Structures are given as C-alpha cells and as structure tokens.
Amino acid sequence: MPYIKKNCVVPSTFTQRVSTMEFHFDVHKIFLEPVTKLDSSLIPPRRPLISSSEAQKQIMTVIDEIGKASAKAQRLPAPITSASRMQINKHHLYILKDCTPETAGRGVVIGFLKVGYKKLFVLDQKGSHIEAEPLCILDFYIHESLQRHGFGKELFNYMLRNEQVEVQHVAIDRPSEKFLSFLRKHYNLRSTIPQVNNFVVFEGFFRDRKASVKTPPAKRPEGEIKPYSLTKRDCKNVLKEEEGLPWPFSQSQSNLNRASSLGSSPTRTSSRPLPGEGDFMKSLRACRPHSLHRAANSEEDPTQRRRTSAMNFSRGLMAQKNCYSRHISHSPPLLARRPPVDGIKEQRKTGIWWN
Numbered sequence: 035m036p037y038i039k040k041n042c043v044v045p046s047t048f049t050q051r052v053s054t055m056e057f058h059f060d061v062h063k064i065f066l067e068p069v070t071k072l073d074s075s076l077i078p079p080r081r082p083l084i085s086s087s088e089a090q091k092q093i094m095t096v097i098d099e100i101g102k103a104s105a106k107a108q109r110l111p112a113p114i115t116s117a118s119r120m121q122i123n124k125h126h127l128y129i130l131k132d133c134t135p136e137t138a139g140r141g142v143v144i145g146f147l148k149v150g151y152k153k154l155f156v157l158d159q160k161g162s163h164i165e166a167e168p169l170c171i172l173d174f175y176i177h178e179s180l181q182r183h184g185f186g187k188e189l190f191n192y193m194l195r196n197e198q199v200e201v202q203h204v205a206i207d208r209p210s211e212k213f214l215s216f217l218r219k220h221y222n223l224r225s226t227i228p229q230v231n232n233f234v235v236f237e238g239f240f241r242d243r244k245a246s247v248k249t250p251p252a253k254r255p256e257g258e259i260k261p262y263s264l265t266k267r268d269c270k271n272v273l274k275e276e277e278g279l280p281w282p283f284s285q286s287q288s289n290l291n292r293a294s295s296l297g298s299s300p301t302r303t304s305s306r307p308l309p310g311e312g313d314f315m316k317s318l319r320a321c322r323p324h325s326l327h328r329a330a331n332s333e334e335d336p337t338q339r340r341r342t343s344a345m346n347f348s349r350g351l352m353a354q355k356n357c358y359s360r361h362i363s364h365s366p367p368l369l370a371r372r373p374p375v376d377g378i379k380e381q382r383k384t385g386i387w388w389n
C-alpha cells in the first residue's frame with residue numbers, strides 16, 4: 035500500500051526506477067502538488083514555475099498523452115480525454131505525478147482520473163426513472179507499470195474527498211472489468227442497479243444523497259405525456275445548454291452518431307427532442323428495467339467497450355418500445371442474457387436489440 039511521504043504518494047514496495055509516462059519537460063515545474071486538479075481553464079491551483087504560456091502548452095501535451103494512453107489501455111477507438119475536450123466541458127481532471135527523488139528533473143505522470151456532473155435519468159430498484167445529476171466517473175487510468183500498487187485508490191480517494199461525494203453516489207461511465215474489480219475490492223461496491231444507458235450505479239446510489247434527485251413531472255392525461263423539460267422548452271422555446279435534457283434525452287440524432295464513434299459520454303449540444311422520445315418515456319413507465327445494459331460482471335469484447343453510448347440508447351429505445359408495444363410488464367427472458375453469438379443476428383431474429 036502507498037503512503038504519503040513529504041506530500042508525495044510513494045508505494046512502500048517501490049524500489050525500482052519508475053517507468054511511467056515521461057515527457058521531454060519537467061512535470062514538477064507545472065504540477066507542484068502530488069495530485070493536481072484541473073478544470074476547463076487548464077490552470078493548476080498552484081502557479082507553475084515556468085511562464086504561463088509555456089505551462090499551458092506543456093499541460094495540454096500531458097493531457098493529450100495521458101488521454102491517449104488511457105484509450106490504448108481500454109482499447110477505445112479514440113481518446114475520450116484530451117486538452118481540447120477538457121476546455122469545452124465542465125470536467126475535473128485529477129493528475130497524479132510521481133514524486134520520488136529518482137524522477138526529479140524529469141516529467142513523470144502516474145495516472146489520472148476525470149470526473150464531471152451529468153444530468154441523467156437513473157432507474158431506481160423499482161424501475162422508476164429518477165432525474166439526477168450525479169458526479170460521473172468518466173475516465174480513469176494508472177500506468178500499466180504501476181497498476182495494483184495502490185495509486186488508483188489514492189487518486190480515487192483524493193477525488194472523493196475533494197468533490198465531497200460518497201463513493202456509492204457516483205455514476206460510472208461503462209466501467210472496465212479492472213475498474214469493477216477495483217470498486218469491489220476497495221469500496222465493497224458489488225450490486226448494480228440495472229440502467230438503460232451506459233452508466234453503472236450501485237446499490238446505495240439513492241440513499242442519503244445530499245444533492246437532490248427528483249422524479250419527473252406528474253403524469254398528464256394519456257397522449258399528452260411529455261418528458262422532462264420538454265414542456266419548459268415548449269414554453270420558452272429556448273433552453274440554456276446547462277439546462278438541457280438529461281442523458282440519454284439530451285442527444286440529437288447527429289450527435290448520437292458522432293458519440294457512438296468516439297465512445298465517450300456524449301456532450302449536450304442540442305436540445306431538440308429525439309424521434310420517439312415520448313414513446314420511450316411511456317415505455318419506461320410500462321416496463322421494468324432489464325439487463326439491457328451489460329451486467330457489471332459480464333464479459334465483453336473490450337473493443338466494444340464504451341463505444342456505444344448512442345447505439346445503446348437506440349437499442350434501449352427499440353427494446354423498450356418493443357416491450358411497450360407488446361404490453362409486457364416484465365422483461366422477456368431473452369433480454370436477461372447476452373446474445374449467444376451475435377447480437378445483431380439475434381436482433382434480426384427477435385426484433386430485440388442487445389446491449
């Protein structure tokens with residue numbers, strides 16, 4: 035397990051030279067703390083020891099490189115963390131550097147954690163959809179050579195303290211098997227509440243929350259049901275971006291297509307309703323949640339991981355519609371297991387999409 039020595043995170047078993055993400059400049063001059071928190075300004079809380087324009091350039095290089103390393107480790111088709119993405123989103127990036135004397139004068143980063151608040155519809159245990167804006171874990175990476183040394187836990191705990199959030203209250207954007215194992219081991223998070231989007235939440239998500247969660251507006255007479263904030267939009271015609279629909283309803287079709295290729299949690303760029311949105315909302319009321327989302331423990335092709343934010347929504351939509359149109363109040367058994375061979379073939383046969 036690591037321990038803190040002279041404000042630095044150092045693994046107790048650490049004897050060999052660190053081989054991590056190195057840079058041609060000295061990371062210690064831009065990140066003065068063991069963990070540096072960045073927001074969209076990309077300006078560290080403690081002023082770098084070099085000119086601000088040079089610091090900005092180096093910080094952007096670090097973010098781009100660690101983003102690439104994370105994407106490679108997760109076998110994502112493209113990085114979901116980059117300097118330019120940081121600048122346009124309200125995310126927080128925690129960067130952990132190595133502070134051992136061996137790395138003095140060199141640029142060495144151990145890993146990073148990216149989080150951000152997102153509006154989501156989250157299903158509770160009873161299958162009711164709840165509007166929430168939880169802190170979401172968006173990207174998490176520790177360099178391969180230093181995994182299983184306790185750095186991930188140090189960084190994660192630092193983030194929880196800094197964001198003042200309980201671990202069971204976070205939502206996680208398609209966690210990897212390693213991350214699920216990490217959460218089981220360190221936080222005893224095991225049972226998930228099935229969702230129809232890419233986010234995984236654990237039991238306890240709805241308990242003792244400081245931030246408010248609310249159920250959508252009271253049901254209108256049949257035929258007039260409108261999802262959350264559609265009414266608001268109808269009235270005002272304009273929604274501020276921050277007040278857009280929760281994911282998954284915040285996506286325009288074109289954005290869905292783009293998001294699916296990038297694999298990230300999509301950003302809100304449009305407040306136009308999706309085709310079939312109303313049906314989906316109705317079906318959410320008519321259907322209990324099912325394991326459309328990959329079961330937390332299920333195995334999956336890593337190349338497919340986190341690729342399908344948008345596609346999964348479409349699949350969820352289709353499956354929910356399917357469920358609704360057949361007036362089924364429980365998930366059909368088919369939905370509770372993964373496709374035997376190929377989800378697409380299965381979909382063609384059954385009309386039901388797999389997640």
Ligand SMILES: CC(=O)SCCNC(=O)CCNC(=O)[C@H](O)C(C)(C)COP(=O)(O)OP(=O)(O)OC[C@H]1O[C@@H](n2cnc3c(N)ncnc32)[C@H](O)[C@@H]1OP(=O)(O)O
Nearest residue numbers: 173174175176181182183184185186187209210215216219
């Ligand atoms: C929302 C998302 O970001 S999902 C993507 C998460 N990131 C990745 O999958 C990238 C590759 N993995 C990593 O970067 C790291 O393994 C992390 C970030 C998941 C965990 O960081 P670490 O520093 O390794 O974690 P730490 O040392 O504190 O905890 C170790 C525990 O994490 C889990 N873990 C870490 N590495 C592995 C691994 N290779 N295989 C299985 N479990 C692992 C295990 O539970 C492990 O405990 P164990 O060694 O007793 O089995």
